[in-house]
Amino acid sequence: MKLTILKDSLNEAIQHVSKAISSRTTIPILSGIKMEARSTGLTLTASDTDISIQSFIPMEKNDKTIITLDKPGSVVLPAKFFVEIIRKLPSAHVELFVQDQFHTTIKSGASEIQLVGLDPEEYPILPQLEEDRIFSMNGILLKSMIRQTVFAVSTNESTPILTGVLWNLENGIIKFVGTDRHRLASSEATINSTNNLKIENLVVSGKTLNELSKIIPDNGMMIDIVATENQILFKMDNVLFYSRILDGTYPDTSKIISQAFKTELVVNTKGITEAIDRAYILSREEKTNIVKLVTTGDQSVEISSSSNELGKVKEQIEAEQLEGDELRISFNSKYMLDALKVIDSENIHIGFAGIMSPIIIRPVDETRKMLHLILPYRTTN
Amino acid sequence: MKLTILKDSLNEAIQHVSKAISSRTTIPILSGIKMEARSTGLTLTASDTDISIQSFIPMEKNDKTIITLDKPGSVVLPAKFFVEIIRKLPSAHVELFVQDQFHTTIKSGASEIQLVGLDPEEYPILPQLEEDRIFSMNGILLKSMIRQTVFAVSTNESTPILTGVLWNLENGIIKFVGTDRHRLASSEATINSTNNLKIENLVVSGKTLNELSKIIPDNGMMIDIVATENQILFKMDNVLFYSRILDGTYPDTSKIISQAFKTELVVNTKGITEAIDRAYILSREEKTNIVKLVTTGDQSVEISSSSNELGKVKEQIEAEQLEGDELRISFNSKYMLDALKVIDSENIHIGFAGIMSPIIIRPVDETRKMLHLILPYRTTN
Numbered sequence: 001m002k003l004t005i006l007k008d009s010l011n012e013a014i015q016h017v018s019k020a021i022s023s024r025t026t027i028p029i030l031s032g033i034k035m036e037a038r039s040t041g042l043t044l045t046a047s048d049t050d051i052s053i054q055s056f057i058p059m060e061k062n063d064k065t066i067i068t069l070d071k072p073g074s075v076v077l078p079a080k081f082f083v084e085i086i087r088k089l090p091s092a093h094v095e096l097f098v099q100d101q102f103h104t105t106i107k108s109g110a111s112e113i114q115l116v117g118l119d120p121e122e123y124p125i126l127p128q129l130e131e132d133r134i135f136s137m138n139g140i141l142l143k144s145m146i147r148q149t150v151f152a153v154s155t156n157e158s159t160p161i162l163t164g165v166l167w168n169l170e171n172g173i174i175k176f177v178g179t180d181r182h183r184l185a186s187s188e189a190t191i192n193s194t195n196n197l198k199i200e201n202l203v204v205s206g207k208t209l210n211e212l213s214k215i216i217p218d219n220g221m222m223i224d225i226v227a228t229e230n231q232i233l234f235k236m237d238n239v240l241f242y243s244r245i246l247d248g249t250y251p252d253t254s255k256i257i258s259q260a261f262k263t264e265l266v267v268n269t270k271g272i273t274e275a276i277d278r279a280y281i282l283s284r285e286e287k288t289n290i291v292k293l294v295t296t297g298d299q300s301v302e303i304s305s306s307s308n309e310l311g312k313v314k315e316q317i318e319a320e321q322l323e324g325d326e327l328r329i330s331f332n333s334k335y336m337l338d339a340l341k342v343i344d345s346e347n348i349h350i351g352f353a354g355i356m357s358p359i360i361i362r363p364v365d366e367t368r369k370m371l372h373l374i375l376p377y378r379t380t381n
Numbered sequence: 382m383k384l385t386i387l388k389d390s391l392n393e394a395i396q397h398v399s400k401a402i403s404s405r406t407t408i409p410i411l412s413g414i415k416m417e418a419r420s421t422g423l424t425l426t427a428s429d430t431d432i433s434i435q436s437f438i439p440m441e442k443n444d445k446t447i448i449t450l451d452k453p454g455s456v457v458l459p460a461k462f463f464v465e466i467i468r469k470l471p472s473a474h475v476e477l478f479v480q481d482q483f484h485t486t487i488k489s490g491a492s493e494i495q496l497v498g499l500d501p502e503e504y505p506i507l508p509q510l511e512e513d514r515i516f517s518m519n520g521i522l523l524k525s526m527i528r529q530t531v532f533a534v535s536t537n538e539s540t541p542i543l544t545g546v547l548w549n550l551e552n553g554i555i556k557f558v559g560t561d562r563h564r565l566a567s568s569e570a571t572i573n574s575t576n577n578l579k580i581e582n583l584v585v586s587g588k589t590l591n592e593l594s595k596i597i598p599d600n601g602m603m604i605d606i607v608a609t610e611n612q613i614l615f616k617m618d619n620v621l622f623y624s625r626i627l628d629g630t631y632p633d634t635s636k637i638i639s640q641a642f643k644t645e646l647v648v649n650t651k652g653i654t655e656a657i658d659r660a661y662i663l664s665r666e667e668k669t670n671i672v673k674l675v676t677t678g679d680q681s682v683e684i685s686s687s688s689n690e691l692g693k694v695k696e697q698i699e700a701e702q703l704e705g706d707e708l709r710i711s712f713n714s715k716y717m718l719d720a721l722k723v724i725d726s727e728n729i730h731i732g733f734a735g736i737m738s739p740i741i742i743r744p745v746d747e748t749r750k751m752l753h754l755i756l757p758y759r760t761t762n
Contacts, residue, residue: 081663110656111659114692312494313495
């Protein structure tokens with residue numbers, strides 16, 4: 001393999017695939033990035049067995065030469081060092097030359113680097129996916145639905161299925177759900193699905209979705225998504241992102257979402273977020289995060305928290321609407337703030353079905369359907 | 382104590398004094414900020430016994446009312462919570478009201494906070510310093526001299542004196558020295574000293590100087606510096622910064638700085654910095670940071686590093702000037718980069734007095750006198 005490539009193009013592709021490199025891999029070849037040069041361009045691959053990312057650099061783009069290929073071939077280069085050194089090379093052009101035993105020379109300006117490469121034949125082959133179950137989503141929508149749900153997934157590896165986000169697709173409506181048994185976040189949207197595809201019980205790891213989010217460009221491009229029994233593949237412009245699907249059956253969460261509320265509150269999102277944030281600062285010192293919400297009879301609610309050592313924070317907020325029974329409820333303010341932060345609507349609707357029933361939070365100006373659920377705390381006062 | 386104060390002014394003063402709060406204090410009262418309201422204004426004090434910071438907020442500034450005082454008095458409030466809650470209050474005005482038992486009420490907008498305060502009588506009294514040994518420095522100069530020397534101090538607490546920067550003042554020339562026995566950084570400047578003050582063996586903790594740097598404003602104001610036997614005091618606009626001086630005698634470093642060089646190199650600062658940085662990336666993987674510099678006979682030097690596992694990085698750099706013996710020397714590239722980063726001069730002069738003698742680095746365009754010293758490594762090749 002011998003070629004000259006624009007540093008910025010190589011660097012961009014390396015940044016993409018390196019998201020799949022794990023620093024804790026036990027398989028030596030996976031600490032490297034595989035490079036494969038053919039007459040059509042250069043393909044980079046990285047994998048940690050759960051996630052695999054492939055980035056393709058074409059020979060030219062918009063009539064501008066990116067790669068000059070002298071000899072096709074392939075090699076695996078140590079990722080950590082390779083990522084850093086390419087970024088810091090002195091010239092806009094980089095020459096890569098693989099010799100015997102995969103010894104690789106990188107030249108750029110006056111800088112010359114010798115690298116001990118590995119045999120690309122030892123690199124695992126990426127799965128070949130059947131593309132019959134495929135649909136498309138706008139990248140901005142996908143990113144925003146990930147952001148609205150992924151924070152609620154469990155970090156506890158003892159129930160692996162809950163560390164993922166559940167995907168459902170039916171009648172052109174895609175829905176994401178994340179839950180850790182104490183709170184739940186869901187978001188749904190209508191997509192153009194020509195083939196009337198139905199997807200059930202597809203669970204993608206939250207970590208994977210966070211890495212995917214970093215790669216999705218903000219230009220609104222459509223992303224093709226291929227779902228198979230074990231794998232999901234995201235196809236972006238020149239980037240393929242493969243992920244394993246989590247094993248197991250996702251719990252049925254539909255039953256816990258009550259629609260019959262005893263108390264309903266509509267309130268300004270920013271106002272209640274800031275009030276809860278102030279109460280949270282104090283409750284955090286107690287390591288409980290407990291914040292109380294009490295109706296005060298005059299179309300307003302009081303948000304408060306108290307600490308034996310430090311003192312008390314309280315604040316009255318006027319409601320836009322307040323209907324139903326009087327209420328005195330405690331909840332985890334960190335969970336509430338996590339949910340409020342991803343709601344863009346000016347006002348929110350909070351529904352209470354009783355002091356021990358889940359609290360349901362929804363945006364009022366619903367451009368897209370979203371729901372957050374938080375289990376209240378049982379407290380003594 | 383009862384007063385109303387502009388939130389931004391209170392917040393700024395809190396940010397200043399909170400630099401002195403240690404999260405690991407064993408003295409409960411020192412986890413608080415002392416507030417003292419008098420007819421002239423509000424004084425905030427925080428201390429970790431090594432550093433004490435006092436910030437004064439006047440009643441008004443530029444004809445704008447900052448404080449409306451209803452009743453003078455004082456209280457100590459828990460720093461961590463107080464710092465955060467004041468920053469997040471909803472209104473531009475804050476009302477502080479200290480009642481019985483130092484119970485304090487903070488009101489801002491609809492937000493009301495009750496705080497358990499402590500008795501200000503228990504708060505340690507700041508030292509009263511004799512101000513006969515006083516001089517002035519421009520804040521920008523002080524900050525830059527700290528930056529140029531503080532990185533070189535030792536982090537090893539077994540030789541406490543080396544964790545500080547040595548200050549010397551004689552004939553109107555102030556000099557800072559930092560060393561950890563493997564490298565040394567020094568910087569000096571001429572200041573207007575009307576009283577021909579002489580200061581020797583005054584050593585200020587590196588950590589203290591880093592905190593001080595964060596408080597010094599970038600507006601070029603003059604800072605009055607008071608030196609006593611045990612304390613140093615920095616007087617800024619409304620802020621007093623007290624620090625303990627380190628005990629012990631600073632080693633005499635003048636003897637190790639050779640002036641008789643066998644090889645002298647003048648080279649572009651940016652060029653050699655970037656080349657050493659690339660070699661550093663590889664050497665860091667070996668956990669040695671060893672980089673080699675070799676003269677190549679044709680008015681240029683080669684910078685290189687190698688790793689058994691990964692490979693080799695090398696680069697030839699043209700010298701602006703190269704005189705004297707041929708040379709082959711190894712050094713800690715991290716130390717070299719630390720020094721190069723604080724040199725603003727376009728070209729640097731590097732003097733070598735032999736492969737086991739200290740390497741001396743100086744800026745060529747010397748607007749201010751600066752010197753860096755790095756001990757070379759003894760290597761086998």
